[in-house]
Structure formats: C-alpha cells, structure tokens
Amino acid sequence: MASRSDSEPSEGRKGPRGAAHEWLPLVRRGARVLLSLLAVILATSLCSFITINQPILRVMYDGVVGFVEFLFNLGLFWNDVAGLVVSAFWHSFLVVALALGFGLLFGVPIGFAVGIRPHLLTSKAMRLVSYLGTMAPSFLVALFIMIFFVLYVLPATGIRFILLSSQSEAFDPRRLVPIAMTLAVRPLAYFTSAIAAASRDQAARDYVRTARSKGLTERLIVFQHIWPNVWPVALDGIPVALLFSISALPIVEFVFNWPGVGQQLLYGIVARPRPGVPAAAYVSFLLASIGITYVLVVLVVDSLRARADPRLSGRTRDE
Amino acid sequence: MNSVAAVAGGSTYRRAGAWGRIRRILRPGLIIGALILGAILLAALFPAALAPRDPEARGPAMQEINGQWTAPPYPPGPIYPLGTDPQARDLLSRLIYGTRTTLVIALAVAIFRIVLGAGLGWAAAFYPGDIRRNTLLLASLSATIPSLLFAYLVIVTVGPTRGPVLFVLAMGLTGWAPWTQLVYSSIQRIQAEEYMLASEAIGSTRWSQTRYYLLPNLLPTLIPVAVSEAAASMLLLAELGFLGIFLGATRLVTMSSLLGGEQPILKSPEWGGMLAGTRLEIFNWWWLTMMPALAFAVAILGLNLLGDGLREALEIDQGHRG
Numbered sequence: 086m087a088s089r090s091d092s093e094p095s096e097g098r099k100g101p102r103g104a105a106h107e108w109l110p111l112v113r114r115g116a117r118v119l120l121s122l123l124a125v126i127l128a129t130s131l132c133s134f135i136t137i138n139q140p141i142l143r144v145m146y147d148g149v150v151g152f153v154e155f156l157f158n159l160g161l162f163w164n165d166v167a168g169l170v171v172s173a174f175w176h177s178f179l180v181v182a183l184a185l186g187f188g189l190l191f192g193v194p195i196g197f198a199v200g201i202r203p204h205l206l207t208s209k210a211m212r213l214v215s216y217l218g219t220m221a222p223s224f225l226v227a228l229f230i231m232i233f234f235v236l237y238v239l240p241a242t243g244i245r246f247i248l249l250s251s252q253s254e255a256f257d258p259r260r261l262v263p264i265a266m267t268l269a270v271r272p273l274a275y276f277t278s279a280i281a282a283a284s285r286d287q288a289a290r291d292y293v294r295t296a297r298s299k300g301l302t303e304r305l306i307v308f309q310h311i312w313p314n315v316w317p318v319a320l321d322g323i324p325v326a327l328l329f330s331i332s333a334l335p336i337v338e339f340v341f342n343w344p345g346v347g348q349q350l351l352y353g354i355v356a357r358p359r360p361g362v363p364a365a366a367y368v369s370f371l372l373a374s375i376g377i378t379y380v381l382v383v384l385v386v387d388s389l390r391a392r393a394d395p396r397l398s399g400r401t402r403d404e
Numbered sequence: 405m406n407s408v409a410a411v412a413g414g415s416t417y418r419r420a421g422a423w424g425r426i427r428r429i430l431r432p433g434l435i436i437g438a439l440i441l442g443a444i445l446l447a448a449l450f451p452a453a454l455a456p457r458d459p460e461a462r463g464p465a466m467q468e469i470n471g472q473w474t475a476p477p478y479p480p481g482p483i484y485p486l487g488t489d490p491q492a493r494d495l496l497s498r499l500i501y502g503t504r505t506t507l508v509i510a511l512a513v514a515i516f517r518i519v520l521g522a523g524l525g526w527a528a529a530f531y532p533g534d535i536r537r538n539t540l541l542l543a544s545l546s547a548t549i550p551s552l553l554f555a556y557l558v559i560v561t562v563g564p565t566r567g568p569v570l571f572v573l574a575m576g577l578t579g580w581a582p583w584t585q586l587v588y589s590s591i592q593r594i595q596a597e598e599y600m601l602a603s604e605a606i607g608s609t610r611w612s613q614t615r616y617y618l619l620p621n622l623l624p625t626l627i628p629v630a631v632s633e634a635a636a637s638m639l640l641l642a643e644l645g646f647l648g649i650f651l652g653a654t655r656l657v658t659m660s661s662l663l664g665g666e667q668p669i670l671k672s673p674e675w676g677g678m679l680a681g682t683r684l685e686i687f688n689w690w691w692l693t694m695m696p697a698l699a700f701a702v703a704i705l706g707l708n709l710l711g712d713g714l715r716e717a718l719e720i721d722q723g724h725r726g
Contacts, residue, residue, distance in 0.1 A: 220708045222639050224646050225701050228686060228693060235687060335552055336643050340683060351647065354557050376548075 155366055162366040169349070169358050170370045177338070177345035178378070180261055181330045184268035188326055192276025193319045199277065200284020200315070201307055212281060218274025223333035227267045227340040234263045247341055264341045268333055272326035276319060283318040287311045317393045324383050331375060346371050429720050434713025440706025447503040455497035456485075459673050463492035477689050487691035489678075495695050502673035506641065506703075509571055509651060513637040516576030518630055521583025528584065529591035530610075539584065547581035552643050554578045559644070564653040571651055575640055579633075586629060587622070594621050628715035635707035642700040645676025652677055675699055 136142055155162055196215075199208040234246045246263050287293065288311055296306045334347030342348070349358070353368045447454055466473050469481065476492035478484055486495040521543075528539040558574035594600060594617065603613050644650065652671050670677045678696040686693040 217705075220635075220705060222642060222697075222701055222704060224643055225697050228697060232686060232690070332550060332552070335550075335556075336646065339647065350553055351556065354553075354560055 151363070151365065155363075155369070162363070163370065165362050166358065166367045166370055169362075169367065170374060173344060173346045173349040173371060174374045174378075176256075176343060177334055177347060177375070180264045180268055180338075180343065180345065181327065181334070183261055183265035184330050185272055185323065185326055187265060187269035188272030188276050189319060189323075192273045193280050193316070196277040196280025197284050197312070197315060200281040200286075201288060201311070203281070203285050208281075211277065215274040215277035215281070218270055219278060221270060221274075223267065223271070224336045224340060226270050227337050230263050230267050231340060260341070260343065264337060264343050267337050267341070268330045271329040271333065275326050275329060276322055279318055279322050280315060283315045284311060287314045317390060320386055320390050320393060323386050324379070327379060327382055331379065334375075346375055429717035431713050431716055433709040434717055437706050437708070437710030437713050440702060441710055444503060444507060444703055444706065447500045448507045449504075451501045451504065455494075455500040457494040457497040459493060459498045459501040461493065461497075463488055463494070465492070477692060479689070480691055486695045487689075489692060490689075495678075495691065498673035498678065499675065499695065499699050502675050502678065505651060505672065506638070506675040509568060510634055510638040510641055512568070512572045513575040513640070514630065514634040516572055517580040517633060517637070518583055518626075520576065521580030522587045522626070524580070525584040525587025526591065528588045529595070540588065543581040543584040546578060549578045551575065551578040551640055555640060555644060556647060556649060559649050564649050564651075565655070568651055575637060575644075579636065579640075583629075583633075586625070590622055590625050591618065594618055597621075624718040628711045628718065631707055631711035631714060635704045635711065638700060638704050638707065641676050642679065642697070642704075645674075645679040645696075646683070648680045650674055650677035650680050653680075 192215075195211060199211045199215075202208050203212075231247060238244070238246060244259060246259050248257075248260065293306060293310060296310050301310075334345060335351050336347070337343075338345045338348035339351055350368060350371050352358070353364050353371065357364045358367050463476065463478065463484070466475055467478055467483075468474075469478060476488050477490045478488045478492065480487040484494050484496070486499065488494055489498070524539050524543065528536045528543075554577065555571075555574040558577075559570060562570055562574075564570075600613065600617055603617055608616075650670075651674050654671065675696045679693065679700075682693040682696075
C-alpha cells in the first residue's frame, strides 16, 4: 500500500492539494512580478512628482555647476570674501578664546576645591549650580546678561557694553565682555563638574590613603599628589568646552548683534553678504574657518596632553 | 504553619523591599522633573480646562494700570498674570494652548532621531563589514553638522510655511549620530556577555535574543537618553523660534524679520512663534520675550532632570539587583 502511494501518485490524491502544489510557485512568481511592477510604478510616480513642473533638476544642475566653479576658482572666491571672513573669524575667535579662558580660570580651581571637600555645603551648592549651568539654554543666559548690562551696568558706569541695533563694524573691545560671559557659562559649568568629579575620584584612591597613613600634610597630599593627576582632565575638557561655545555662537552673536562667524552664518543663509558675492561661498569659508580652528585646537590639546602625562608619552613611545 | 508564616513573612519582606527600592530611587531631581513633565502634559492634554481665557480673545484697547491708561501689551498683573501680547491676548492662555504643538514637535523630532539613529546603530551592530563601516562613517560625518545651522538652512531655504513635516525633517536629520554610537556600543557590550553566548549555544533565534536579552538590557540605558533627547529637541525649537523660524509662520524669513524688526502675527499659539521677533522688545515689554523663554527653560530643565533622575534610578536599581 505504502509502496503504491510512494511510487505512483493516484489521480485522486493529486486533486486539489496537488494542483495547489503546482500553482503555488506560479502564484509566487506572479506576486513577485506584481510587486516589482508596483515598485517601478511608485518610483516613476515619485520621480514625476519631484521633477515635472518643479525646478529641482534645474536647481541641482545650477548647484553642481556652481560648486565645480567654486572649486576651480577658489582663489577668486576667496579674494571676494576674504575681508569679511577674516573679520568675522577674529570677532568669534576673540569671544570664544575669552570664554574658554574664563571657564578654565574659574572652573578649574572651583571644581578642584569642590572635589577635595565634597561634603561642604558650599561644595554641594556649587555642584548644583554647575549642573544647572550645563543645562542652561544659551539664548536665555544671553537675555539675562543683556538685561543686566543694559539696565544695571550702563546706568551705573555709563559704558555701552552692548550695541543692540547698530550695524557699525568699528571694533570695540568692551563689547567682548557680555558675549564672552555668556559663552563662558557652559564651559565654566563643565570644567567645574569635570574637575570636581576627577578630584573626588583621585582623593578616594589608594595612593592618597597611603600618603595620609604616612602622615604627610594635607597641603602636600592635595597639591603634590592629587593635583598633578587632576589638571590633565582640564586639558581633555578643552575640545568639549570649545564645542559648547561653538554650538552656542550663532544664537549668542545674534542676541548681542556681534558680527562674528555665528551671526554671519545666519545672515549669509538669508541674504548675500554684499552684491556680487555668492552666499554659498561665504558660508563655506565661514564654516571651514570654524572647522579648521577646532581641528587645530584638538591637535594642540593632544600634543599638550601627551607632554603633560608621562604615562601617555610612554605609551606613545612603546607603540 | 511554618510554610504559611514563611509565605507571610516573605510577602511582608517583598513589600518592604519594593517600598525601600522606590524610596531609594526617588531623588529630588527625578521628582521635580516628573512634576514639571506632568504639568506640561496636563497643559498639552487639557488646555481649555487650565487656561483662564480664550487664547485668541483680545482684551480692551486701553486699560488703567497703576493709575495710568495704557495701550497693549499689558504687563503682568492681577488681570493678566503673565501679561499680554501687542494684540492684548493673554500670554498665560497662549502659553497653555501652545504647549501641545510645541511638545508634539519636540517629541516628534526626538522620536525621529531615536528611530533613525538607533536603527542605524542596530544595523551596524548586526551586519559587520561594509554596512557597519559605512554606517559608523555616516554617523561620524553627521555628528559634525551643527543642528541649529542645518535646521535653519533647510527651513529658510524650503520655506517655514511648509508645515510640521519640514520642521521634523530639518531638525531630525541631524543629531541622531549619538544614538547610532550609543546603540552600537551597547549592543556590542551586551553581545560580549556570557548569557548571550549561552543563548547562542542553546540555539536562540535573533528575535528571541532581542526580545529576552538585548531589549531588557538596552532599555535602561536608552530611556534616560531618550528623555534628554526631547529636551535637546525643545532647545533647538526655542533657538529656531528666537531666530524667527517657527511652526505656523505665514511668510518667509527676511533680513528685517531676522533682525527683530517685525513681530509675526501668529495664527495659532506656539512657544517658538511667541519668541520670534522679540529680541529688541525685551527693554520695552520684557514679558513678551521672557515668558515664552522661561516656559522653554522650565520644560528643558524638567526633561533634563527627569532624564538624569531616571538614569540614577535605573543605575541604583540595577546595582541593587546585582
């Protein structure tokens, strides 16, 4: 019986199941063809919607041609915008450098003090303030500082630290102060938190416990043992703090009407910097100036870091 | 008897343990963040019940304030707690009604970034070779693009009148790279654990590995970051609003609107739109700038506190479980 059913499939058993067995690959193939057709129709339809009666192809063509022209005539384009880009770059460079300097100058000692004495009430308060500082929206900080300078500092000193609507390009170093203060808030908070965490971590290490058990003075332990292991963290934090400042540049320079790279980027996207100068080339050069500065700072910090930490330079030599 | 006592004691112990765990993870930051988010959600869900006035209703053309008849915008006071805009519309009501749009856009951007970034991180983790290399390279490239400038460029070029999809795309197409790196490194870390090797040894499918091992170990890392991502999206929305880019704009961005010379007339309230064009108003009518800015700041602070609180709570919880 079994041998019969295996060797010769009967007409009856072939019935509906056998037919399905024969039709199934055909149906599958048909479905696959239908799906392919559907995909082609949808893709064609999408292309039609994107291109017909839309200027996208012309825009793409103009964009590519403009880009190639820009690449081949880089020098000419640079001559057109060099003055504007260099001026914007120095305006931004000064405020960012001041902000980073301010952050390092105050953030590192405060963070160190907070980390060495973490249980003091002032340390806890500073930790909370630095935590809130890392979250503070730059535009809100800028608004508060602007109000402070215009409503309180100006009447008290008679010095105009902020020019709200003047388009004068004359450089006034006093205008650096409120902008650098605003940009310094996040780096300051970041350095304080990072150094406090590193100090707390180092203070709990075995070598500190051993030094204390040997009867060394607290001053010696703090400044000869803990400090040399903490300050390289500040170097590591410089690129991060720089990123904080750079990302806040457009909005802060916009608020203070400061003609730096951030503000010029915003304006360059909306309109040409001057008649005849292509906005895209201007924006490209501005972005490149910021990018190159960041990479250079990272390289300098890396080399300083290797010099500062003998373990790192040793590792480099071994490699 | 003994068994009954043991069971009773066990349940008592379990209850005390659960309560103790809740008390351990409830930090002030988590509570404050949850309260702020709860208030925002309430405002988004039931604006009509919370707002004192119709957001479009205009107040009187003149009003006596401190013995003087003044024209709108009216400053904060007993009648209008947060003041009014130049059309004499109540700012508090407009902020409450604007919560829904603002929150929905911020959440949509956060979800877009999470789905895109986490999906690519997932692909990089499970498909070694070219896919992994190209995905991680794409993420590294994307991480170098400033989100604010990219969103500003896209929305100004296409036109802010296009609607919410443009906003979500412009804000969500950058900022996803940290998710790719986080998900990729987390999956790599989990895959190196012994329980993953054991699950492979017993022949678990990829789906069951994902369901029973990967997701339960990934989510405690991802949930706090997701909450912070919503805060980052809200900050971006605030910055764009301050630059005159907001949902519901009826005209293109021009140099004069960017310089703060024009205040837009909004069709429907939205926090970013309420900030637009108010840079120079801060010295005349400070509440026009400060009230929406503070609303953004409180929301961002609440979401960040909640994210950090959740991170701490989950770390404590995992540490407690060993």
